[in-house]
Amino acid sequence: MENYENKLWPLIYDQVNHGRHEQELSFYSSELSSCSGPILEVACGTGMILLPMLHKGLDIYGFDVSLEMLDILSAKARSKGILDIHKRVTQQNMVDFHYDKKFEAIFIPARSFLHLPTQEEQIACLKNIHDHLQDKGRFLLNFFTPNLKALLKHAESNKKLIPYGRFQHPDTRENIEMSFSQKNDLSKQILYITWRFSFGGESHETKMQVRWIYKNEFQLLLRFAGFKISTLYGDFDKSSYQGDNEMIWVLEKAGT
Numbered sequence: 001m002e003n004y005e006n007k008l009w010p011l012i013y014d015q016v017n018h019g020r021h022e023q024e025l026s027f028y029s030s031e032l033s034s035c036s037g038p039i040l041e042v043a044c045g046t047g048m049i050l051l052p053m054l055h056k057g058l059d060i061y062g063f064d065v066s067l068e069m070l071d072i073l074s075a076k077a078r079s080k081g082i083l084d085i086h087k088r089v090t091q092q093n094m095v096d097f098h099y100d101k102k103f104e105a106i107f108i109p110a111r112s113f114l115h116l117p118t119q120e121e122q123i124a125c126l127k128n129i130h131d132h133l134q135d136k137g138r139f140l141l142n143f144f145t146p147n148l149k150a151l152l153k154h155a156e157s158n159k160k161l162i163p164y165g166r167f168q169h170p171d172t173r174e175n176i177e178m179s180f181s182q183k184n185d186l187s188k189q190i191l192y193i194t195w196r197f198s199f200g201g202e203s204h205e206t207k208m209q210v211r212w213i214y215k216n217e218f219q220l221l222l223r224f225a226g227f228k229i230s231t232l233y234g235d236f237d238k239s240s241y242q243g244d245n246e247m248i249w250v251l252e253k254a255g256t
């Protein structure tokens with residue numbers, strides 16, 4: 001599965017996610033600002049969260065499966081005079097990543113955990129995170145609450161392209177028109193998205209999979225992997241979860 005492992009998404013990723021990231025960055029920065037030990041961002045992408053947190057003085061590390069996203073992160077780091085970013089950021093998979101150190105906190109912003117398509121991979125990832133946390137370590141992540149009405153809207157196979165937005169090629173400045181088609185598999189709980197990027201008189205397509213997760217389902221996964229729930233927020237402003245908004249989990253190792 002491609003997801004962000006292509007040359008197209010990384011080109012415009014920061015433009016697409018500009019507004020959303022402000023809120024996430026402010027939430028995770030405030031939650032993690034008290035950490036004096038190392039922090040790990042799983043699936044750090046182009047560094048929209050990692051680089052500002054590093055700038056704030058946090059001892060942050062990150063990895064991502066997409067070399068193309070990491071190339072953008074490295075270029076941004078270089079432009080800020082950070083020449084040794086490779087000591088902090090590597091290419092790894094969240095299912096089987098490895099570090100020789102343990103972290104005070106591990107977090108997965110931007111719903112990246114939903115890119116794991118099977119329960120086996122979800123459990124392997126959660127257990128691996130558990131193994132990489134210090135004894136009183138915290139694990140934070142967010143993803144959306146599945147909305148049945150919205151899921152049913154794309155339940156039938158439909159190749160119809162839905163306009164998504166107009167962005168700018170960072171090198172040539174030409175417009176990139178983005179659109180997508182979507183098919184939701186209600187039994188596998190997977191959104192299959194085909195993204196289309198049109199620019200320079202040509203169109204290119206990439207594929208993405210997002211596996212939605214229900215609240216009770218995730219609670220079971222957490223129990224299985226040895227986590228207990230500290231807080232479940234419903235918004236990045238730290239308001240409580242009401243059942244229909246973003247799920248923002250703050251978790252601890254069970255038994256610590």
Ligand SMILES: C[S@@+](CC[C@H](N)C(=O)[O-])C[C@H]1O[C@@H](n2cnc3c(N)ncnc32)[C@H](O)[C@@H]1O
Pocket residue numbers: 003004005017042043044045046047048049063064065066069092093094095109110111112115116
């Ligand atoms: C929505 S982006 C989030 C990027 C970044 N955390 C941010 O806040 O901007 C999702 C990221 O997850 C990464 N990803 C998807 N599957 C992954 C996997 N199995 N292991 C590691 N990274 C993965 C993608 O390459 C992509 O960079």
